[in-house]
Amino acid sequence: RLRVAAIAAAAADPLRFDLSEEAVLGTARTLIPTLVAALTPARYVYRDEGSLARRLWGQLSGRSADEAALRVLDTALALLVDHDLAASTLAVRVAASARAHAYAAVSAGLGVIEGPLHGAASGLAHKLIMEVLDRGDAGPVIAEELRAGRRIPGLGHRLYPGEDPRARVLFELLEEIPHSAPALAAARDIVATAARHTPLHANVDLALAVFTASSAMPATAGETIFAVARTAGWIAHALEEYGERPLRMRPSGHYTGPRPPQPLPE
Template structure:
């Protein structure tokens, strides 16, 4: 049987309504497969695969069309992260294995560009870093680390004249500089020692603790950053995609997502777990667990709606901490909480408890876990924003149904 005729890059671009450069971006992100044509000089594409992508981009469904006057909301397809069978994958690759072989910077650059070679270093632009430090210095003493990240994003955006350039490579370069600005704009702890290398993890460590940053410590932090880059359509990621759908620039996308991170059921959960572990170290697991349950509070750091058994991110971090002697008390406290709660509430530890164990064991402040989460997840938000920039504008919109009193209603009294 003769093979069906394959499409050229120009034909694919015409069917999708995009530029040829965008077709190559789809290939790098795994949305399309390609192979070399005769002579090996041009790429060709499977027409059926292209047609499936056309349907996805249009948000096509078998249901009835939207009612007149309503917006049709496209399904949010993504090729960034898959979560299934108690595991998760970045573009089909196990993040646990990635963390063993590649740095946070390498994984982020690969997610943004599809390039598996090491990308440019994560260096903060001078103007953006100066602006971020200036606004950080103006914050009141009670301002937290994540507060500093939020104002750093705004300040860095204000001095970046190309922030509205949404071409993929420009967005990736902007993200690289923003992550570096986040880290370098945070104040170093008073007696921090110099970092053993210039990686993001090595530069972030002395901004979270006064403990020396040895190679094992930096490896553990870098692993945490890789594992936390993305986790599907979490609240902050949906927020980031909604902003990108409106064609907000990358700084604004990240700023929007940072607002969602501060929720106690999202990025801030590790801070609650940190305080719980510190309490357990003083009073024991039994009284602390009982106090939480008596007050009707959920135990922070336990259970996850997407995992029936173990959170793989937590397991990796716990395994790394087992090799750190000074982490033993914090690890024992975390295990005691899990075992005590399991008497009546069999919920395994999640990544928030693992981050709390790391922060307690290394003398970091309670919000250190949230800071690590935000820096890491910035890479994931940008990966999702890059996908959204290639979609129909303003497609991420919740379809609402009005349930108020029917019009017309009289004016409120006193108007």
């Protein structure tokens, strides 16, 4: 829905090729709420219903939002805005380098974020937590993941030798919410059990999974939160790239395959 909404919003904006800072910032102010409004089929018209976190909560959970839960969601949105040159952000900058408009640049990022090693990782962690809660023990769940040769979702990050600092912030806030306790305990069990195999720490995907699993949200909610938040960062990166030399993100390839069986004709 997010990808389709971005494309539809572009088609409805005849001035989308205006790459000036004022125009691109205007795109951000309308695109992000439009993405949130497009998450359920019954809400095609955008209405101001308070903060972005409150509107997003209403699209992802059937449970009433309390201030503590909204604070976690609002904090997650802030923490996930930007994170160095992640794969999706690099895709956005490549698109902007070719002077694609902001909607197209965001669409490039949304395409990459669907990968299980990027935005979709929180959904896999959500399912892992739900399975641990169902079985009451992380041991057999982690054992099955390892036996299948799968990476344990929600653990480890190439930028952090220790715990992901974004995860630490979210875990501290989640500890203040009583109904998050079972999912938090499951997450700790996952980390402790996996540590017997390899010493990996919790990352932001596991923290997001604890939040979505304890907030009556679907497994895909973490990826959605990630994408909505990162859209703001992507547009900031696109704006920076528009100020650089066009097509500077164009690498050159070097052929290393087999040589032709005979010399090519001159």
